[in-house]
Every structure is written in structure tokens, then in C-alpha cells.
Amino acid sequence: MDELTTPEGFLLRPWEPADASAVLRAFAPAEMDRQTDRPVFDR
Structure with missing residues (x-):
């Protein structure tokens, strides 16, 4: 099973x-985000 859609x-x-x-x-x-070397969203 690769995918499952919930109810x-x-x-x-x-x-x-x-x-x-x-x-x-x-x-x-x-x-x-302030504890990383770059923004979390940029990973």
C-alpha cells in the first residue's frame, strides 16, 4: 500500500x-527558526 485516503x-x-x-x-x-543557520522554511 503506497497511499491511503482517510474518511x-x-x-x-x-x-x-x-x-x-x-x-x-x-x-x-x-x-x-531563530536557532538555525537559515530559516526553517528554507530547508
């Missing part, structure tokens, strides 16, 4: 390294 309409799939910046934007607190 709520969310598409679930295995994550890929290219997804890292989106994962950080979604889950990292805004203050984490």
Missing part, C-alpha cells in the same frame, strides 16, 4: 526526504 479526506503516504521542509514548517515552533 476525512487526508492523503497518507510514506514521506520522502523532499518533504522535510514542509514537515518542519508544520510542526516546528516558530522560535526554532
